[in-house]
Amino acid sequence: MGILKRENWWAWLLLGIASSGISIFFLGALLEVYRKDAWYAKWYYWALGIIILLLPAIIMFFIFYIQTLANICKKLEVPGSEIYAYPYAYIICFIVPIIGWVLLAVLLIYINIWYLVKLYQGKGEKWIKN
Numbered sequence: 001m002g003i004l005k006r007e008n009w010w011a012w013l014l015l016g017i018a019s020s021g022i023s024i025f026f027l028g029a030l031l032e033v034y035r036k037d038a039w040y041a042k043w044y045y046w047a048l049g050i051i052i053l054l055l056p057a058i059i060m061f062f063i064f065y066i067q068t069l070a071n072i073c074k075k076l077e078v079p080g081s082e083i084y085a086y087p088y089a090y091i092i093c094f095i096v097p098i099i100g101w102v103l104l105a106v107l108l109i110y111i112n113i114w115y116l117v118k119l120y121q122g123k124g125e126k127w128i129k130n
Helices: 006-018 023-030 043-052 054-075 087-095 099-120 123-127
Strands: none
Touching: 006 023, 006 099, 023 054, 043 054, 054 099, 087 099, 099 123
16 A cells, blocks of 8 residues: 555645545545444444434534544544544534634644645555555
8 A cells, every 4th residue: 555655645635635535534444443343334323314314414424524534643643632532622612602613623624634744754654554
């Protein structure tokens, strides 16, 4: 998997822009951040979210995206894991109007940029399998 090499950080930038961030799930698979016993691995949660209405499925997808991104950042040693890896930080930011929403946006921008910085610094190379 040469795509995790330091010189290929720009490919992740282009993939992120072209796919509107969906490439995070592919990077998560390469860095092995998914667990078989987690809530997102159970198909009936997703089916129930879609059957009830589409809104629960969209919320579940957003939570899955944030959880994947936070786990990627922990694997790539992005500073601040005590904040972005703590789920209550997102809940508090979501509940508190205006200031919390601004902080949530800043937090999401922070982790969306820093994983690219860490790939540029070569932190992804230790996860390359021979």
